[in-house]
Amino acid sequence: MRLILLGAPGAGKGTQAKALAKELSLPHISTGDILRKNVADSTELGKKAKNYMNKGELVPDAIVIGMLLDRLAEADTDKGFILDGFPRNLNQAKALDTMLTERNKQIDLVINLEVSEPVVITRLSGRLICSKCQAIYHKKNNPPQNDMVCDKCGGALYQRDDDKEETVRKRLEVYREEAQPLLDFYNDRGILLNVSADEEAGVVLDEIIRMLTSYNDSRKN
């Protein structure tokens, strides 16, 4: 199954993608994670991306599209994948489409996590990320057992540079500008599913799994 998770910053794309990846045994591909790894490793790509990310702007398509298509060429994506953070605009969606069509494949479903703005601000201001395994925590909603240490791998937790309030506002502004054409693009194909993502993470996951099950059942009939 080839899935895309869409939604505003803080909607819970990473949280849900990680859980779904485990549930469906599919690779979770996050362009944000790949870019942050490149920034941390000071690669050429990371050096180019860093300023855009710190300002809350999109990294140019010329950098991101090639990076994502390279990742999708890896063998573990043959049976499917879960995309988180890509596509971000119509141009990226069309590039993905072209690449998949060339391989006689297509996106099966696009899950749009709908979240209200005050919820986003609360979530991002409390988010903690593991520097080693990228596990996602929240100071209040999902705290680690030991302060600033990852429960899963013992790595140090950190707050993302772009989770400062002013940068979050810029990221939301960028999201609002780009999201609607993208939603229309997938809605017109009849593969867009909207999920309310204000509820707690387990409830949102149950709802997504319910939708995926009913999609799979409808394909069998």
Ligand code: AP5
């Ligand atoms: P990216 O890393 O993709 O960030 P984003 O889209 O802004 O989304 P976030 O990762 O902030 O949020 P999320 O929806 O994954 O929420 P999460 O699950 O972590 O991109 C970062 C930057 O990279 C971009 O600004 C851009 O510069 C660049 N970039 C990336 N992709 C690009 C592309 N394709 N093109 C160009 N540039 C690109 O959850 C957030 C917090 O809330 C956590 O603390 C979590 O524990 C908590 N939480 C989650 N769900 C719930 C829930 N249901 N209830 C309570 N708490 C919850």
